Amino acid sequence: MTSSDSASRTHPATRAITAQRAASLQLKIADQITAFAGSMRFVYLHAGVFIVWMLVFERSPWPTLTLIVSLEAIFLSTFVMIGQNRQAAFQQAKADHDFVESELELKTNTELTRQVHALTTELHRRIMTPDAS
Numbered sequence: 001m002t003s004s005d006s007a008s009r010t011h012p013a014t015r016a017i018t019a020q021r022a023a024s025l026q027l028k029i030a031d032q033i034t035a036f037a038g039s040m041r042f043v044y045l046h047a048g049v050f051i052v053w054m055l056v057f058e059r060s061p062w063p064t065l066t067l068i069v070s071l072e073a074i075f076l077s078t079f080v081m082i083g084q085n086r087q088a089a090f091q092q093a094k095a096d097h098d099f100v101e102s103e104l105e106l107k108t109n110t111e112l113t114r115q116v117h118a119l120t121t122e123l124h125r126r127i128m129t130p131d132a133s
Helices: 003-008 012-022 025-037 040-057 063-128
Strands: none
Touching: 012 025, 012 063, 025 040, 025 063, 040 063
16 A cells, blocks of 8 residues: 555544644644653553662652652643644544544435436426326
């Protein structure tokens, strides 16, 4: 599959959101952090760092580690919200696109139904009154 085939199979809303996110350095960084923070590598790394920290660096009930983990939780919750906002924007763009396409399809179907009705009426008229043609 070529890149043009892939693009033609991608929802227009997805292409628009992807292009918008690729144009912003801040959004690219947020996407990378969110992708890493939502991975098992992140979990393993933190488990290792916390174990080393607790065994090597802290002698008291780990006040520094508690501070670091609390600050990290604040930042991670912010990235979760960024991800939710991104998903909401995508869903809204997709819903808008689907609505427009649905309306276009409805108009096309209505016009086709009118044409079928006109043809059926004309055919019925010609069959019922053969001398009229």
